[in-house]
Each structure stands twice: as C-alpha cells, then as structure tokens.
Amino acid sequence: MSAATTDAIPVAITQPLRSPGYWAGVFKRFKRDKVAVGAGLVVLAIILMAVFADYIAPADPTRSSMLRRLRPIGTPGYPLGADELGRDMLSRLIHGARLSLFMGVVPVFIAFAVGSVIGVSAGFFGGKYNTVTMRTVDIFYAFPSVLLAIALSGALGAGVFNSLLSLTIVFIPPIARIAESVTTQVRSMDYVEAARASGAGPGTIIRVHVLGNVLGPIFVYATSLISVSMILASGLSFLGLGTKPPTPEWGLMLNTLRTAIYVQPWVAALPGAAIFITSISFNLLSDGLRSAMDVKG
C-alpha cells in the first residue's frame, strides 16, 4: 500500500497540469465574441488609416479649389464629395483620423497613468492621505464632464495642447475613483495580509499583489472612456476650441461644414459619421474586453 502511494507521487509531479494562464483565457473568450472582434478590427483599420494617411489618401487634404466647392458624394475624382473650399473629403477624412484619434486616446492614457497612481496610493495608504486626495478629486467630479472640459478649454484658450490638457484633467477623477475603490477592496484581502505577515514591504505588496489585481478593472474602465474622449475632443474642436484650420480634424470639419447643410447635407454630415463609427467601435471593443476579462461593474 505504502509503496504504491510513494510511487504515485513522483509521477504526478513530473507531469504537472499547467493552467493555460489568465491572458490565454481572456483571449479565448474575446475571440468568441464576434461583435467585439469586429469592433476591434474596425479600430485597427482606423488606426492603420491614420498611420498611413499619406499613402492612402488619394489627394492632398489641404489643396483647395474654388471651382469645385461642395461637390456631392460620387463626383468623379471626389469619391466622397468636396468640402466648402473644394478640398477632397475622402482625403480630409483619412488625414483627420490622425488628430481625432490622437485627441481621443492620449488624454485617456495619461489620465489612466495619473489617475491610477492617485487612486491606488489613496486606496492603499488610506487614512488622512486618502481623505484629502479623494475629497480633492470629488471637487472635479462635481462637474459634468462636458462642462469641466469646456470651462478649462475656454479659460486656457483654443489649441490642441490646451484641449489635450483639459481632457486629461476631466478623465483623471473618474479613473482615480475607480482605482481607489478597487484598491480598497484588494487591500483587505487575506493574501495581502499574508504577504504583510511574511515581511513584504508596501512597495512589494503594491507591485505584486495590488497592481496585478487592480490594473485590469481600471484599464477596462479607461477603454470605455476613449469613446467619450473622442466625442468630447471633437466637440471642443466643433466649438472652435481645438485645432485651427486648415488642419483636418473631424470635429472642426463638422463645424466648418455646418453652414453647408442646405447645399450638400450628406457631405456635411460625413465627419460626424466618422466620429460616430470610431466611438461606437471603441465602445463595443471595451464592452467585449469587459466581459472577456470578467470585470464586474
């Protein structure tokens, strides 16, 4: 009897059952979600379009022609029509993806980094530090996001950098809040207590035990903000607070074409459609990530 059991043990050890790992599972679940994969492909296509705009665009997005102003969709040489200065809409939309995408993604990423640091540290250290930090965050949270973005941009003045800055400030508080609440939950887990009992310092605990469990949910939340950021950034440009003409940017294009709705309504609506497609793709992608990573809330 005893000989048999001692024989069995080494066999079990030499053939360990390796679990496929968390990320493999996430990837498998994500692949099964057709909507999310489709949205991901659209996002990828838009990113590629922005990166290779110089090679894809059929014409120069800034070359205007007074003779060919406001041509309808399908005009020879102007597949998506021409804008109010006779510039090729298709080329402008392709080039516009650069700045629009940049303005949508970059503020969220900076806010993700800054907000995580604020939220995780507040959640982990707790006490007075938490109170002071989170009450300060609450002040910014007390503004509707559109209002905060417009207040900051309006005071700072127009420009790409200023709208980037104000959007970043808009997204830090919600991310910090999520980070703080998730960290507070993780901090009271038994394994954190065990790590502390076995002599791990705060740095090690944050790096090994907290970040690994906290960054996923925060990241998923941050991706859901990208579509908001795209809409807000284009909205700021729409109000004349973003980039300056003749730079192609979807929000600004929508603004300058606003007066053209009586002449070429569907050409005027195109830049907004581009914002819409991008924002909905990011939203569906984020929803897919959320269920694939099994994040609650």
Next chain:
Amino acid sequence: MLTYLAKRILYVLPVALGVSVFCFLLVHIAPGDPLTSVLPPDASQQMQDELRKIYGFDRPLPVQFGLWLWKAVQGDLGTSIATGRPVAAEVWRAVGNTLLIACLATVIGFVLGCFFGFVAGYFRGSFLDKFASMLAVLGVSVPHYWLGMVLVIVFSVQLGWLPPGGAGPGGSAAWKWDWEHVSHMILPAVTMSVIPMGIISRTVRALVADILNQEFVPALRAKGLMDFGVFRHVVKNAAPTALAVMGLQLGYLLGGSILIETVFSWPGTGFLLGNAIFQRDLPLLQGTILVLAMFFVGLNVLVDIVQGLLDPRVRRR
C-alpha cells in the same frame, strides 16, 4: 433620516467650496493678465492701474477670492465684458431656457430608457434584448451634436417639418406654449434625450435582471402572483436607483447642453457659454460655469435625499 440628511449636507459643503475655488481660479489660469480681456489694447498705464484697483486684482489671491465669493453668494457675479450687463441677469435668463429643454429631454430619455431597459431585462437574451442593448450603445456612442445636425438635415432641410433652430418668433422673451414655439423645442430635446435614454436603459436592464434573480421573485410567483404583480414588485425595487440616475442625467444635460444649443442656436446657458468663449468674456464664462456646477452639486444632494426617502437601505450606508 435626519442624521443621513445632515451627513449629506456636511459632505457637500466642502465640495461646493472647492467648486467655487475652481471657478474663481478659471480667470487666473487664463493666459496673460486677467485685465487684458477688459482693456482696450492701447490703454495707458494709469488706466490699467485704475482698473486693476476697481476689479480688485491688486490684492492677494485669497482676499480676492473671499470678496468674490461674498459677492457671488449675494447674487452678484460681476459684469459681462462684452455686453456690460450683470452676469447674474444674463445667466438667470438663460438657465430657464436650458432647464426647459433639459427637463423635456430627461423625461423623453427616462420614459424610453425605462421601456427599453425593462423589456431587455425581462426578456434577457431574446431578440428584444439585443435590440434594446444595441440602442443603448448607439445612444452613448453617438456624438450628439452630429445627431442634431442629421436631424436638422432630415426634418428641416429635406422634409421641412420642423424649424432648424432658434426659439421661435420673438425669441425666448416671447415664449408661449403654442405650436410655433414648441416646435422649436422638439429637435433639440430629442437630440439631447439620446444620452440619458442609453444610460437609463442600461441601468434599468441591469437592475431588472438583478432583481429577477433574487429569491423573493420565485417566492412571489409561488405565492400565486401573476406577472403583473411581480412587475409591480420589480418596479418598486428598481425605482429609487432609476430615479437617481435620471436626476444625475438631468445634471449632465444642464452642463452638457452647450454643443446642442450651439447646433440649434437655442438661447440657453450653452449658447451663453459659446458666446463667452468666442468673445473671451471671462466673467461671463466664470459666472455661467459656477451656476451650472452649483446646480449640479445641488441636484446631487437632492437625488441622494430623495433616494434616502424612497429606500431606507440607502440611509444606513
């Protein structure tokens, strides 16, 4: 309930103070001397010093803040640079118009959102659920200013059914509840209602699905309640949260109406903000933001209180 009330109010006071500090600083984070926006470009040094004294810019910041806050509490928000009229009067007139449209939009969004969310949550996994979920995603992803433009293109330019913008004959001063005026509200309100519709239907769907999973639902059915009876219980459980979300959405609409008001030239606070930005009228910008943010803070407290009244579980938190 009283302790809950006191706690909420005590909590909100520092936030309100912080919000006013932020609004005060808006003028000071603006690049350049805050005076440059008031002064003609060829002003003499003496004139500059005089104006600096009048506006109080020569004193230390905390003193300036104290004076500004004291005036603001009494309803004096300074003078608009562009028009020379008091900011408070301008904001007051505009707030009414924005409230009108935002309330209408919230009601539309709430009714439709509850309907879609309820159907989706009740028939989870069905075709109706997928349809309602898709609508919700569309609602939160659409750039509403663009939707406004598209609605104008369809209903004003192509069909000619509704006016493309403005507040009707005589502007907002001659407002009456007749078709000529109300027709101007329809497109902006419908455009605005899309976001709350999406968010409320998402919330209600999750709530209903969650409530139907709880043990008391089979218990009710076992007791012999028919679908309508169960429905009543679900509504009772979902209502406080749904109402809270609705209140917050109204606040978001008040603050976020600027883009839609710009598209439709609706004479509300958003339109005022647009003008303030365009003319770099900082006192007007500051005053409008302060009023809107305070509305939002107040609304938040009100929502909490109503939720506490409706749902005793909230009070114990």
